[in-house]
Amino acid sequence: MRWKCLCVASLLAALLPAGMARAESPRQVLVLYENNRLLPANVEGDRGLNRVIAGFGSPVEVSAEFLDYPRFGGEDYVRTISTYLREKYHEHPPAVVVAGGNGALAFLLRNRQELFPGAPLVHMGVDKPFIDGLKLPGDAYGVPVRYDPAGTVAQALRWHPRATRLVVITGAAPPDRAWVPLLQQELEPFKGRVDGIDFWSGLTTHEVMERLAALGADTVIFTPGYFMDGAGKTFTPREAAALIAGAATAPVYGPYNTFIGTGVVGGRVPTFEAMGETAGRIVNHLLEGRAVATLGLPLAMPTTLSVDWRQIKRWGIKESDVPGDALVQFRSPGLWDQYRYQALSVLAVVMLQSMLVAILLIERRRRRMAELSVDKHRFELAHASRLAVAGELTASIAHEINQPLGAILSNVAAASLILESGAMQPEELRQILEDIRRDDVRASDVIRQLRKLFEKHEVERTAVDLNEAAVEMAIVLRAEAKRRRVELVVREASGDVGVIGDRIQIQQVLINLVLNAMDAVAEQREGQRIVTVAVTKADDTAAVEVSDTGHGIREEDRAKLFDSFFSTKAAGIGLGLSIVRTLVESHGGRVWAENRAGGGAVFRVELPAAQGIRRLEVA
Amino acid sequence: MITKPMVHVIDDDESLRTALLRLLNGSGFEATGYRSTGDFLLRHPPDRHGCVLLDIRMPGGPSGLELNAVLKEQGIHLPVVFMTGHADVASSVAAMKGGAVDYLEKPIAPQALLDAIGRALARDAAARGARQERAELKTAFASLSQRERQVFDLIVEGKLNKQIAAALGVAERTVKAQRASVLAKLGVSSVAELGRLAERLRSLGDGRQ
Numbered sequence: 001m002r003w004k005c006l007c008v009a010s011l012l013a014a015l016l017p018a019g020m021a022r023a024e025s026p027r028q029v030l031v032l033y034e035n036n037r038l039l040p041a042n043v044e045g046d047r048g049l050n051r052v053i054a055g056f057g058s059p060v061e062v063s064a065e066f067l068d069y070p071r072f073g074g075e076d077y078v079r080t081i082s083t084y085l086r087e088k089y090h091e092h093p094p095a096v097v098v099a100g101g102n103g104a105l106a107f108l109l110r111n112r113q114e115l116f117p118g119a120p121l122v123h124m125g126v127d128k129p130f131i132d133g134l135k136l137p138g139d140a141y142g143v144p145v146r147y148d149p150a151g152t153v154a155q156a157l158r159w160h161p162r163a164t165r166l167v168v169i170t171g172a173a174p175p176d177r178a179w180v181p182l183l184q185q186e187l188e189p190f191k192g193r194v195d196g197i198d199f200w201s202g203l204t205t206h207e208v209m210e211r212l213a214a215l216g217a218d219t220v221i222f223t224p225g226y227f228m229d230g231a232g233k234t235f236t237p238r239e240a241a242a243l244i245a246g247a248a249t250a251p252v253y254g255p256y257n258t259f260i261g262t263g264v265v266g267g268r269v270p271t272f273e274a275m276g277e278t279a280g281r282i283v284n285h286l287l288e289g290r291a292v293a294t295l296g297l298p299l300a301m302p303t304t305l306s307v308d309w310r311q312i313k314r315w316g317i318k319e320s321d322v323p324g325d326a327l328v329q330f331r332s333p334g335l336w337d338q339y340r341y342q343a344l345s346v347l348a349v350v351m352l353q354s355m356l357v358a359i360l361l362i363e364r365r366r367r368r369m370a371e372l373s374v375d376k377h378r379f380e381l382a383h384a385s386r387l388a389v390a391g392e393l394t395a396s397i398a399h400e401i402n403q404p405l406g407a408i409l410s411n412v413a414a415a416s417l418i419l420e421s422g423a424m425q426p427e428e429l430r431q432i433l434e435d436i437r438r439d440d441v442r443a444s445d446v447i448r449q450l451r452k453l454f455e456k457h458e459v460e461r462t463a464v465d466l467n468e469a470a471v472e473m474a475i476v477l478r479a480e481a482k483r484r485r486v487e488l489v490v491r492e493a494s495g496d497v498g499v500i501g502d503r504i505q506i507q508q509v510l511i512n513l514v515l516n517a518m519d520a521v522a523e524q525r526e527g528q529r530i531v532t533v534a535v536t537k538a539d540d541t542a543a544v545e546v547s548d549t550g551h552g553i554r555e556e557d558r559a560k561l562f563d564s565f566f567s568t569k570a571a572g573i574g575l576g577l578s579i580v581r582t583l584v585e586s587h588g589g590r591v592w593a594e595n596r597a598g599g600g601a602v603f604r605v606e607l608p609a610a611q612g613i614r615r616l617e618v619a
Numbered sequence: 620m621i622t623k624p625m626v627h628v629i630d631d632d633e634s635l636r637t638a639l640l641r642l643l644n645g646s647g648f649e650a651t652g653y654r655s656t657g658d659f660l661l662r663h664p665p666d667r668h669g670c671v672l673l674d675i676r677m678p679g680g681p682s683g684l685e686l687n688a689v690l691k692e693q694g695i696h697l698p699v700v701f702m703t704g705h706a707d708v709a710s711s712v713a714a715m716k717g718g719a720v721d722y723l724e725k726p727i728a729p730q731a732l733l734d735a736i737g738r739a740l741a742r743d744a745a746a747r748g749a750r751q752e753r754a755e756l757k758t759a760f761a762s763l764s765q766r767e768r769q770v771f772d773l774i775v776e777g778k779l780n781k782q783i784a785a786a787l788g789v790a791e792r793t794v795k796a797q798r799a800s801v802l803a804k805l806g807v808s809s810v811a812e813l814g815r816l817a818e819r820l821r822s823l824g825d826g827r828q
Contacts, residue, residue: 399725403632406726410638413729417645432641439634 026059027287030094030116032085032108033066034101035227040238040258041272042066045100045125048276049283056284063094069103070173070227071234078107086115096286098279099123099142102130102175109134120286124279125272128300129182141282141292145270146300147255149222150186152267155305156220156253157193159265159317164195165219169244171226171235172202179224187222194220204231205243212247219250222267225259238262251315257306260329265315266307271327275301375459378582383456385579386508389515390454396479400446404439411436449476452504453511459502463610466497466506466535466542473510474533477518485526486518491534497542498610501587506607509583509591512576513546513603520550520601542609547602552595561593580605623649624740625669629659629686630702632674639672639732646733656686664695668747670720670739671699672732687719696746698739702727756820759805767804770797774810775817 031049033042046064053060065085097112097119099105105123112121123131123142131144157163166187170179180201187197200208207230215221223244225237235243238258245252245263257269278301285292305323309331312322322328336343390397415432418425453476474490481488499506514531521529534545553561562581580603584591589607596602626648630636636652643650649669653659656673673686687699698720703711711722720742721735763771766787773783780798784791807813 402725403635407632407635407638409726409729410635410642410732414638414641414645417642421645435634435638439638442634 025092026061028089028092028094029053029060029062029096029098029283029287030089030119031062031064031098031100032104033064034069034099034103034105034107035066035236036068036071037064037066039236041125041256042100044258044272045276045279048273048278049098049124049280050276052277052280053283056287060287061092063089067104067107069101070175078111082111082115085111089116094119096120096122096283098283099126100279101125102127105130105134109137109140122279122282122286124275141286141297143275143278143297143299143301145275146303147224147270148268148303149183149224149255150189151303152253152255152269153187153190153220153222155268156222156251156265157190159321160220160251160315163218163220163250165216166190166194166197167200167215167219167221167250168197169200169208169221169223169226170202171228171240172230172232173226173228173234176224176226176228177201183222183224202230205229205233205235205240206231208244209247212244213249215248215250217250221248221250221252222254223252224255251311257327260306260308263311264308265311265317266305266326268303269306270301270303271306375586378586379459382505382508382579382583385512385576386454386504389508389511389576390450392515393476393480396477396481396483397446397450399483400479401443404443404446407439408436408443411439453507457504459505461500462503463498464501464503464506466499466537466544466607467492469503469506469510470533470535470544473507473514476507477511477514480515481518481531484518484522484529486521486529486531487527488514488518489530489532491532493535493537495537497535497537499542499587499589499607500610501607505583506587509580509605510544510546512580513544513605516576516603517546517548517550517601520548523551524549537609540609541606543604543606545602545604547596547600549600552599553593553601558593562591622667623647624743625665625667626650626736627653627659627664627669627671627697629653629656629671630674631655642729642732643672643736648736659686660689660693664697666695666697668740668743669697670736670743671697672736673699673701675701675703696743696750698742698746700735700739752819756805756816760820762804763801767797767801770794771801771805771813771817774798774801774813 031046033039033046035042050062053062067081094116097108097116099108099121100123105121105126108121112119121137121140121142123140123144126142126144128144128146131142153166157166168183168187170176170183180199184199191197200211203211212221221244223241225240225244226235227237227240228234229240237254237256241252241254241256241259241264242262245259248263251265252263253267254264255267255269257267257271259269260266278297281295282292282297285295305326307322307326307328309328312319312328331337411432415429418429418432449472470490470492474488477488510533514533517531518529521531528549530549532545532547534547536543536545562577581591584605584607587607589605591603591605593601593603626643628636628639628643628650630639630652631654633654636654640650640652651664653662659671671686671690690697690699700721700723701719702723702725715722720739723732723735769787770783773786778786780791780794783798784794787794802808802813805813805816807816
């Protein structure tokens with residue numbers, strides 16, 4: 001154990017900086033405050049002082065003592081406290097003593113030589129008028145405080161232009177009473193500005209409260225607070241100011257920055273922290289043994305306009321009337337000030353989202369336009385394909401129309417012959433006319449049927465019966481089948497086979513499939529060329545099968561069968577089946593091809609059955 | 620009574636068929652309609668002066684072109700006028716090769732139809748005349764005796780009676796009698812006519828083979 005301790009100690013000694021190791025005991029600084037420990041002025045001053053001294057190169061111990069004036073006082077008390085200080089600091093005499101406040105300076109001036117001989121004196125928070133009334137020794141340093149009641153009141157009257165009355169509240173303790181002549185002198189210039197200046201000096205707090213309640217809004221109150229009221233009750237000036245500000249119906253101003261936050265509007269004040277810092281710099285200088293004069297200290301602590309933002313708002317003082325160099329405290333930041341980054345983030349997110357939404361909307365619109373365009377192209381293509389079919393059907397169409405036209409011509413000629421012969425055959429002529437009419441109707445039917453199929457039309461969604469579609473397709477292709485000597489068989493399903501779709505496009509699907517099947521059977525012998533169109537219906541699908549007796553589909557062609565520009569025919573451009581698939585898929589259906597067991601191919605189209613419509617019709 | 624030329628109308632379109640029959644009957648023909656070529660063949664048309672009006676594209680049964688061949692096989696000689704809904708080179712060439720006398724595109728103007736029918740009938744009449752003459756000629760030639768045929772051949776070769784008598788080893792007078800018999804049997808009055816007849820017989824392929 002012993003060895004280990006020795007080791008640690010020597011290690012520490014080796015590690016410690018040489019300077020620290022040499023300074024066997026830290027330098028002592030004693031700060032003696034006039035008032036008690038918790039006085040806000042002392043707390044602030046102490047903070048400034050200690051911060052600066054802590055920056056000193058070597059260790060300094062700062063002790064603080066409090067005279068607790070004015071609660072305690074009297075010759076006995078001074079004697080006792082002197083004895084206490086002498087005994088306490090006998091072993092560790094301070095290198096520098098600091099006096100905080102008028103009373104502390106007075107105490108030290110009187111007792112320093114006895115208590116701390118040789119220690120230079122630094123003062124802080126001491127009033128300039130007080131200093132001016134003293135004869136300071138050469139080793140006493142410090143920047144006195146010059147409170148600025150006149151500047152404060154001038155500022156207050158600028159902010160409250162309608163104020164006609166000035167109330168000054170002071171207390172009953174000696175330092176409180178010391179304010180009265182000072183203030184009387186300082187505020188003298190405002191006698192012309194306001195109707196009257198009332199000094200409420202040494203009143204009981206109770207009375208102060210009552211009087212305050214009776215004050216009008218045309219008043220401005222100035223108070224340095226007080227340590228003791230007329231009833232002998234002790235306060236810190238800050239507490240007194242808080243009481244006054246709380247009860248007042250008029251704005252309250254004060255000379256100390258510690259009043260900010262108690263309900264006082266503010267004032268032109270020196271800050272106690274700055275006082276502490278200045279004293280600290282002097283102490284450091286003295287500890288280093290340098291001349292204080294080199295610090296270039298000001299003659300008095302500067303004052304700044306210090307305000308409580310909440311009070312500025314409360315008394316309706318315009319923000320633009322607050323000077324830019326004013327120290328504003330308790331500025332309740334707006335949502336913007338408080339949550340600037342959050343707000344910016346939220347705003348950015350909202351904007352990003354808005355942009356995203358906008359982009360998505362634009363994209364959606366573009367997609368819809370593109371879809372419309374695709375629809376349009378599909379529509380155009382389907383139409384072009386129908387026209388191509390029309391070209392293919394020219395021969396049979398011509399036949400379909402020429403048959404009735406030829407019959408009409410022959411009938412007319414026959415009728416002429418009858419009339420020329422002079423034979424009276426009215427019955428025969430009537431029959432001829434009837435036949436002519438019928439043939440005319442037949443020719444125009446063919447044309448109407450074809451026009452319906454080949455003209456451009458608006459794509460509709462209506463209930464279409466696949467049976468009907470198959471029959472109509474057969475009417476269109478009847479002549480073509482005949483021309484090609486193909487047997488075209490249509491097998492209807494029993495009952496309606498309703499789908500929702502475009503009648504023309506569904507017919508086109510059937511026509512393309514049947515023409516394809518007719519091509520497939522072309523190489524078969526006559527009598528073996530059979531194309532069967534069968535309509536079937538399951539629960540939720542309606543189907544059409546187009547089967548042929550052709551050569552079937554080669555396995556390698558199956559995958560490409562429905563592709564555009566794929567054709568196994570010499571003259572085909574390969575759009576027929578591609579359009580079939582496009583149209584079927586646009587109807588929510590599917591189409592595929594297989595080889596039949598007995599030879600030939602079968603193309604099957606499945607479309608969603610129009611259940612709802614059917615039910616509606618049934619109901 | 621002179622029988623009217625017979626026109627067979629084959630078209631599956633009833634309306635057109637009826638109209639055509641009406642027109643042809645009104646124009647002095649005896650027109651009959653058939654729904655298909657098969658129908659026509661089953662009805663065994665008589666070999667009478669006439670013609671066939673046929674739609675080149677007929678569903679079921681033999682096609683118009685096939686019909687031509689079948690008719691020839693059956694010894695029915697009828698010229699065929701084709702009708703088509705849509706004339707294309709391939710079908711018109713095929714029709715002409717198949718022996719079509721005419722080719723009409725629908726819709727057929729009545730006058731064009733009647734002209735075509737007229738041409739077909741004229742052709743039929745000519746063919747029928749030629750067949751008739753040939754048949755008669757063959758019959759007459761068949762009626763010649765062995766000796767008379769020898770005399771006929773030698774006359775056609777341009778031999779004189781004396782030369783023929785010498786070649787056959789008979790008297791010149793006998794040859795003269797046989798020569799008169801040949802002229803009478805063949806219905807000619809001079810040796811020049813006989814020469815022309817011989818030419819015709821040769822072109823028809825006389826019955827000596």
